[in-house]
Amino acid sequence: MSAIANSIFSPEAAARFDKLATIYPVKRSALVPMLLYAQDEIGYVSEAAIQEIAKRLDLFDLDVRNVLSYYSMLRTKPAGKYNVQVCTNISCMLRGGYEILDHCKAKLGIGHKQVTADGQFSLEEVECIGACCWAPAMQVNYDFHDDLTTIKVDAILQDYAEGRGKDVK
Amino acid sequence: MPTFVSHPEEVIVLKKRWGQGAADIEKYLELDGYKAVQEAIAQGPEWIVSVMKASGLRGRGGAGFPTGMKWSFVPKVSEKPKYVLVNGDESEPGTCKDHVIFLEDPHSVIEGTMIAGLAIGSKLGFIYLRGEYRYLLKIVEKAVADAYAKGFLGKNIFGKEGVDFDIITQTGAGAYEVGEESALMESLEGKRGVPRIKPPFPAIVGLYGGPTVINNAETIASVPHILMMGGEAYAKLGTERNGGTRLFGISGHVERPGVYELPMGYSLRKAIYEVAGGIKGGKKLKAVVPGGSSCPVLTADEIDVGLDFDQMGKAGTMLGSGGIVVLDETVSIVEFALRVISFYQHESCGWCIPCREGTDWIKKTLGRVYAGGGTKKDVDNVQYLAENMMGRTFCPLGDAAAMPTLGFVKKFRKEFEDYIDGHKAGTPIMTEQQLVGAGH
Ligand SMILES: Cc1cc2nc3c(=O)[nH]c(=O)nc-3n(C[C@H](O)[C@H](O)[C@H](O)COP(=O)(O)O)c2cc1C
Numbered sequence A: 001m002s003a004i005a006n007s008i009f010s011p012e013a014a015a016r017f018d019k020l021a022t023i024y025p026v027k028r029s030a031l032v033p034m035l036l037y038a039q040d041e042i043g044y045v046s047e048a049a050i051q052e053i054a055k056r057l058d059l060f061d062l063d064v065r066n067v068l069s070y071y072s073m074l075r076t077k078p079a080g081k082y083n084v085q086v087c088t089n090i091s092c093m094l095r096g097g098y099e100i101l102d103h104c105k106a107k108l109g110i111g112h113k114q115v116t117a118d119g120q121f122s123l124e125e126v127e128c129i130g131a132c133c134w135a136p137a138m139q140v141n142y143d144f145h146d147d148l149t150t151i152k153v154d155a156i157l158q159d160y161a162e163g164r165g166k167d168v169k
Numbered sequence B: 001m002p003t004f005v006s007h008p009e010e011v012i013v014l015k016k017r018w019g020q021g022a023a024d025i026e027k028y029l030e031l032d033g034y035k036a037v038q039e040a041i042a043q044g045p046e047w048i049v050s051v052m053k054a055s056g057l058r059g060r061g062g063a064g065f066p067t068g069m070k071w072s073f074v075p076k077v078s079e080k081p082k083y084v085l086v087n088g089d090e091s092e093p094g095t096c097k098d099h100v101i102f103l104e105d106p107h108s109v110i111e112g113t114m115i116a117g118l119a120i121g122s123k124l125g126f127i128y129l130r131g132e133y134r135y136l137l138k139i140v141e142k143a144v145a146d147a148y149a150k151g152f153l154g155k156n157i158f159g160k161e162g163v164d165f166d167i168i169t170q171t172g173a174g175a176y177e178v179g180e181e182s183a184l185m186e187s188l189e190g191k192r193g194v195p196r197i198k199p200p201f202p203a204i205v206g207l208y209g210g211p212t213v214i215n216n217a218e219t220i221a222s223v224p225h226i227l228m229m230g231g232e233a234y235a236k237l238g239t240e241r242n243g244g245t246r247l248f249g250i251s252g253h254v255e256r257p258g259v260y261e262l263p264m265g266y267s268l269r270k271a272i273y274e275v276a277g278g279i280k281g282g283k284k285l286k287a288v289v290p291g292g293s294s295c296p297v298l299t300a301d302e303i304d305v306g307l308d309f310d311q312m313g314k315a316g317t318m319l320g321s322g323g324i325v326v327l328d329e330t331v332s333i334v335e336f337a338l339r340v341i342s343f344y345q346h347e348s349c350g351w352c353i354p355c356r357e358g359t360d361w362i363k364k365t366l367g368r369v370y371a372g373g374g375t376k377k378d379v380d381n382v383q384y385l386a387e388n389m390m391g392r393t394f395c396p397l398g399d400a401a402a403m404p405t406l407g408f409v410k411k412f413r414k415e416f417e418d419y420i421d422g423h424k425a426g427t428p429i430m431t432e433q434q435l436v437g438a439g440h
């Protein structure tokens, strides 16, 4: 039984949220993880998700929005099914990160924070993702791809387009 | 997946279990895992702190504060619960060492967290990873669950009556500033990652107002090894007041980038030319950012220096997070400086004015120089802005932005001036359009 009637989330996610609200010394600590898991399920943090999370944690909607707007991974609009995040920070920049970004732009026909017309892909230029020694690097959703070349990127995007990509959640 | 590297010059302490499947608890146990924590339970808090002090271990998160001393600041008696907080936010550009620790040896982080808890009298620890590390969170979550199943976590751990310890794991959601210890506590309390005023320091008033020890993931992962080998033996591996070994992530223009474990005080020149195989494609070295992007740059003539906190400090830079970024002769320092400040401008949390405005104006000014519309006065302005940020911001993010900027404009002033005069050194990487987007 969910702690909340008519949860907008799947039974699994709702159960996870019930638990999250109990494990911390202070309930509110569950806010950032809840926002992430809500986004994983819906694709973004919707108005309804904000309201439900606020209710679960005894917060105002405004408190939730205030925190939501701080973190760069959280979004209030849908991204593509596969969100391609290319690092262009220093270690990647020195080993071709900008080339990879440009290649993705051309290949997908979209720019920074845009979504393809079919909703399959979105693209983001991101800051260092902690893969500097295996640069250039990118993430597709939560999955890391290292030591990239444009040829490797083509194969990776093809895999996702054909449903073979790994989806870490 | 990270590519593994090794080199005969490495001194292996932390990497001992890498590449052997030690994320599996059975394997970890086979490789002497969870022995240190049992010894720690038997010997008690004073013994733990004395071993840590003898080890000369200094924080691997960037500032290099002596770990044993940090732990000894926590009051013995406290009305509020005490906490251990492991900083796995790893967001300093050029840094990817904690990534491999979580992947290859998550139990060492768990065991180290427990030992820190025993040392300060805490019953609850948190392991906080950056949001991008979801796949690593899953590895750590499984390791924690396995440790609970074995009775190593929870109530009466290892069958010891009255010894309890719990661990909560979670990630952030994308914010460099959350790596700063007080902002990290805010984030963990479900708030925006805005820094807190210090003092009081976390050891006195930390998470939920309770005394809190915050350490970097590598610092914590070193702890079980130190207890096993003894503080003095660990200290001896390094240099005076810089005990042991640490992980160096060598990236950029080298032949063999990777995460290497080297003794503290190891030669930066040898790290680049021997361990990492020298400059990629046989090119010439131009500069090195020695410890993550916030550290002032070293020129090619300044690399005969030992990699420890004190020697790097004397050389006018910092050991930082151990992320060594190597720049070859093709790099335009004007462009590189712009990319670095763009990051800090993007990540400034906006809470205090010197940081928010300073990073923004430096980015704008360097952007103008880079685009070809700069004047000589711009270089002075950048230096003036950076100098006035130093020490005047709420948290050290302002310094982290100002320090590298000062390094670039002071050491490569001529390159900036020549650039403004139309003599551009290096090959630009960013296009005009990308330049506008840098730091988004
Ligand atoms: C802006 C900023 C970002 C930081 N990011 C990190 C980080 O990602 N990981 C980390 O361990 N320490 C980071 N630190 C340092 C922490 O504030 C803190 O000093 C450290 O976690 C203490 O652990 P240690 O003593 O084991 O190094 C950062 C500091 C600042 C000012």
Ligand code: FES
Pocket (backbone or CB within 6 Å): A087, A088, A089, A090, A091, A092, A093, A127, A128, A129, A130, A131, A132, A135, A137, B093, B094, B095
């Ligand atoms: S700079 Fe790209 S992953 Fe660190």
